[in-house]
Amino acid sequence: VLREDFRQPPADVVVAVGEPAVLECVPPRGHPEPSVSWKKDGARLSDKDERLTIRGGKLMLASARKSDAGVYVCVATNVVGERDSEPAELVVF
Numbered sequence: 001v002l003r004e005d006f007r008q009p010p011a012d013v014v015v016a017v018g019e020p021a022v023l024e025c026v027p028p029r030g031h032p033e034p035s036v037s038w039k040k041d042g043a044r045l046s047d048k049d050e051r052l053t054i055r056g057g058k059l060m061l062a063s064a065r066k067s068d069a070g071v072y073v074c075v076a077t078n079v080v081g082e083r084d085s086e087p088a089e090l091v092v093f
Contacts, residue, residue, distance in 0.1 A: 002080045003028035008057070010074050010088035017092055021064045025057035025074030025085055034076035039084070041070045064092045 008026035015021045027034045036057045038045045045052060045059070053060040061068055069092040074085035 002030040002034060002076065002078055002083060004083065006074065006076070006083075006085045009085040010059075010072060012089045012091070014091040014093070015064045017066060018063050021061040021068065021090055021092075023059040023072055023074070023088060023090065025059070027057060027074070027076035028083060030076070030078045030080065032078050034078040034083075037075045037077065039073045039075055040068075042073075044075075064090075066092050068092055 005028055006026065008024060010023045010025045013021055013023055025036060027036050038054060038059045047054055051062050069090055071087045071089055073087050076083045
């Protein structure tokens with residue numbers, strides 16, 4: 001089972017270059033409990049990027065760069081399938 005509704009979809013975030021940025025997401029309830037990953041501008045983010053931390057539903061960028069700006073989507077995945085959240089925009093000025 002994977003419900004439709006995200007308990008907390010990500011919200012738009014505005015930060016200055018060099019500031020930390022945090023996008024929060026609480027996935028829908030599911031059995032088994034869904035794992036969370038993130039997409040930026042449609043491409044799956046790799047947790048290999050040392051500037052990125054994905055913990056629980058949070059996506060944390062240690063130090064925002066202009067190149068981090070874009071549209072982010074929280075993806076909840078379990079054996080039943082995948083659901084995308086509403087998009088949130090990260091603005092870096």
